[in-house]
Amino acid sequence: MSALLSVRDVSRNFVIRRDLLGRPRDLVHAVDDVSFDVDSGQTLGIVGESGSGKSTLGRLAMRLIEADDGRITFAGQDLRTLSPRRLRELRPAMTMIFQDPYSALDPRWTVGRLVAEPLRVAGSTTAVEQRAAVAEMLGLVGLDTDAVDRRPSAFSGGQRQRIVIARALITRPRLVFCDEPVSALDVSTRALVLGLLRDLQRDLGLAYLFVSHDLGVVEAMSDRIAVMHLGSIVEIGPAEAVARHYRHPYTASLVSASPAPDPVAQRARRRVVLAGDPPSPVDPPPGCAFHPRCPLAHPICGKRKPPLRAGSDGHAVACHVTNGDPLLTGAALLSRMTGAADALVRTPNTAKGTAS
Ligand SMILES: Nc1ncnc2c1ncn2[C@@H]1O[C@H](COP(=O)(O)OP(=O)(O)OP(=O)(O)O)[C@@H](O)[C@H]1O
Ligand code: SF4
Numbered sequence: 001m002s003a004l005l006s007v008r009d010v011s012r013n014f015v016i017r018r019d020l021l022g023r024p025r026d027l028v029h030a031v032d033d034v035s036f037d038v039d040s041g042q043t044l045g046i047v048g049e050s051g052s053g054k055s056t057l058g059r060l061a062m063r064l065i066e067a068d069d070g071r072i073t074f075a076g077q078d079l080r081t082l083s084p085r086r087l088r089e090l091r092p093a094m095t096m097i098f099q100d101p102y103s104a105l106d107p108r109w110t111v112g113r114l115v116a117e118p119l120r121v122a123g124s125t126t127a128v129e130q131r132a133a134v135a136e137m138l139g140l141v142g143l144d145t146d147a148v149d150r151r152p153s154a155f156s157g158g159q160r161q162r163i164v165i166a167r168a169l170i171t172r173p174r175l176v177f178c179d180e181p182v183s184a185l186d187v188s189t190r191a192l193v194l195g196l197l198r199d200l201q202r203d204l205g206l207a208y209l210f211v212s213h214d215l216g217v218v219e220a221m222s223d224r225i226a227v228m229h230l231g232s233i234v235e236i237g238p239a240e241a242v243a244r245h246y247r248h249p250y251t252a253s254l255v256s257a258s259p260a261p262d263p264v265a266q267r268a269r270r271r272v273v274l275a276g277d278p279p280s281p282v283d284p285p286p287g288c289a290f291h292p293r294c295p296l297a298h299p300i301c302g303k304r305k306p307p308l309r310a311g312s313d314g315h316a317v318a319c320h321v322t323n324g325d326p327l328l329t330g331a332a333l334l335s336r337m338t339g340a341a342d343a344l345v346r347t348p349n350t351a352k353g354t355a356s
């Protein structure tokens with residue numbers, strides 16, 4: 001069975017400065033040669049620190065912005081070569097839920113009009129059909145039907161995100177790009193909205209491309225997880241393999257930074273403190289872009305970019321050091337890294353010498 005969404009070797013640079021003749025001078029390498037699949041009814045979670053390229057990757061995959069290179073196929077159609085008219089026809093099948101439910105909803109419009117808008121734009125339903133669809137969708141997201149005549153200001157943050165979800169699903173899409181959909185909500189509301197998204201996925205057969213900087217949230221939502229660092233996927237595979245048996249030092253640093261649900265485990269966990277600032281996407285380090293901060297870096301890491309290599313379980317990692325070592329996974333990797341990080345602090349000159 002072919003994937004619903006297939007992304008192959010996709011890259012995107014942004015020009016942030018031009019010279020006097022208007023030629024590109026400084027480029028941000030936002031997404032660099034990325035490939036992944038999303039199957040029907042499944043969730044691919046994308047996790048990584050701020051600026052790693054998660055939102056840009058999602059926007060490229062939905063063709064909200066244009067890629068410089070690569071191939072993107074959705075439901076068997078080559079998105080990059082589709083005419084504007086065919087792309088418009090396909091839009092209702094690919095929709096989005098963004099982070100901020102306050103800016104996403106025009107405060108002057110009623111909920112009924114807001115939720116019906118994508119159907120009106122698609123133009124294939126009557127006003128009566130649109131009203132019936134809105135009433136059904138409000139029920140599915142857990143809002144009373146009398147919400148239709150009220151405006152967004154009458155609702156809490158969590159309820160507004162339910163309105164945003166209703167609007168994203170009113171056209172009955174097959175794929176939804178969820179970009180940090182709960183990070184603007186308070187903790188108790190987050191769990192409810194995540195539960196709603198999971199229920200809707202099951203009931204409506206949705207596929208999600210689910211972006212978050214929080215590995216715990218991504219693990220709870222995803223079938224597969226991709227970890228992004230400075231525009232590249234450095235680890236990808238089944239959710240449990242990536243979140244529990246992670247094999248990339250960058251993933252290990254994300255795990256060590258995210259709070260453990262169990263306070264005893266939290267106390268026992270040692271935190272990897274990365275040396276230095278995140279590298280600049282304008283001038284990325286050579287070789288493995290994580291090498292200036294990686295406690296396990298070898299001399300080769302600063303010279304050659306490690307390929308993303310998959311094992312038989314579909315768990316792929318881009319690392320010169322951990323890839324050939326079956327024992328360097330999960331807690332063992334974390335423990336090796338915290339030991340190496342201590343060594344970095346004690347003998348900074350030696351460590352710096354090996355990492356460059
Ligand atoms: N339109 C743009 N013009 C110039 N640079 C951009 C543009 N959009 C994104 N970038 C840059 O591309 C890189 C990736 O940005 P992106 O928003 O995709 O990251 P992100 O992982 O979603 O971050 P966050 O977690 O903060 O949302 C960043 O360095 C960002 O500054
Ligand atoms: S390739 Fe080297 S620098 Fe990069 S993550 Fe692996 S050990 Fe660290």
Ligand SMILES: [Mg+2]
Pocket residue numbers: 054055056179
């Ligand atoms: Mg983002």
